[in-house]
Amino acid sequence: MSGAQNESQWVGVRTVGRVALFMFLCALGVAFAAPIAKQFSGIPAELAIGQLTSLWTFALTIAFVRWERLRLVDVGAALTSKSVPRAILGFTLGIAILGAWAVLCALAGPVKWSMAKDSTFGALGVFAIAYVLLACREELVFHGYPLRRLDRSYGMWVAQIMVALVFIAEHRLGGMSRQRAFLGPGIGCLLFGMAAIATRGLAIPIGLHAGWNTGHWSLGLKGAGGFWQGVVPSGQDDRAEFVAMVAYITVMCIGIVGFWLRYRWCGRKGRLTIC
Numbered sequence: 001m002s003g004a005q006n007e008s009q010w011v012g013v014r015t016v017g018r019v020a021l022f023m024f025l026c027a028l029g030v031a032f033a034a035p036i037a038k039q040f041s042g043i044p045a046e047l048a049i050g051q052l053t054s055l056w057t058f059a060l061t062i063a064f065v066r067w068e069r070l071r072l073v074d075v076g077a078a079l080t081s082k083s084v085p086r087a088i089l090g091f092t093l094g095i096a097i098l099g100a101w102a103v104l105c106a107l108a109g110p111v112k113w114s115m116a117k118d119s120t121f122g123a124l125g126v127f128a129i130a131y132v133l134l135a136c137r138e139e140l141v142f143h144g145y146p147l148r149r150l151d152r153s154y155g156m157w158v159a160q161i162m163v164a165l166v167f168i169a170e171h172r173l174g175g176m177s178r179q180r181a182f183l184g185p186g187i188g189c190l191l192f193g194m195a196a197i198a199t200r201g202l203a204i205p206i207g208l209h210a211g212w213n214t215g216h217w218s219l220g221l222k223g224a225g226g227f228w229q230g231v232v233p234s235g236q237d238d239r240a241e242f243v244a245m246v247a248y249i250t251v252m253c254i255g256i257v258g259f260w261l262r263y264r265w266c267g268r269k270g271r272l273t274i275c
Contacts (some may be wrong), residue, residue, distance in 0.1 A: 015153045019146045022064050023166060026046045028062060029056035044126060057140040066147050076201040077147040083085035086203035087132075090195070093204075093255075094211020099254060101244075102219060102250045109243030110236040113228045113271025116220055123225055128214045135209035136202075142167055142189065143196040143205055156197060164189040187252045188212070194256050 030053055037048035061077050073080040093119050105111045152160035161209045167189040188209075195205040213222070220226030232240045 012135035012153045046130035054136040075145045083203045087207035090207025091211035094208040098215030104247035112231045131213040132210040135206045191255045194259040198259040
């Protein structure tokens with residue numbers, strides 16, 4: 001084996017080690033933030049945890065970027081004048097994708113969406129902010145420094161799969177079943193990662209992620225709250241769940257292909273500005 005090959009392998013191992021350390025420290029931040037968030041009475045846990053963990057993760061990103069003598073722009077985490085408009089665009093896309101999923105569920109399955117009575121626009125605003133903060137945390141953890149460094153050493157798709165596996169593991173530790181974790185967060189992670197690569201930044205994937213989660217809340221699919229609720233006839237639960245999963249995979253794959261095409265024709269040529 002030549003010296004160049006040895007050096008390349010060493011760089012790859014070092015990259016994986018630093019990425020693993022970064023993710024471990026980010027996970028510690030969540031572990032410490034959860035009990036602290038309980039002390040803020042009257043504030044949704046999602047909002048408190050989102051504030052604490054997003055700040056912690058951004059601080060870690062700055063530290064690791066400086067450690068490797070890089071810039072925030074190199075990992076897609078730099079703030080520019082285009083960041084907010086792009087985040088709004090991503091949020092709109094996330095809502096649109098969620099809406100397409102809901103329509104497919106209603107057309108192809110037994111699900112009927114009906115208006116809920118208790119939610120207010122004030123609650124929507126609070127949870128939208130919470131999901132933006134949580135999306136900032138998750139996109140920085142998975143599609144900022146880690147994805148960029150792994151992409152450089154192993155290529156886009158290997159990096160995507162490595163990051164997605166960690167994302168799946170995080171949701172498995174949160175109590176999600178193996179099948180749901182792979183088909184749900186796993187595929188979603190590929191969409192957000194492809195958005196980050198195609199746009200060379202995190203503003204659009206943060207908005208996309210937050211829009212999807214806010215839409216999910218609006219449909220009453222995140223516990224209490226929401227403006228709508230899905231009604232499934234008795235005995236149709238299995239069919240409704242199957243249709244919902246197929247619809248989810250369909251809209252996510254369309255999104256992945258769409259961002260991949262944008263990357264292929266625009267991002268790869270370097271014509272996109274960072275956000």
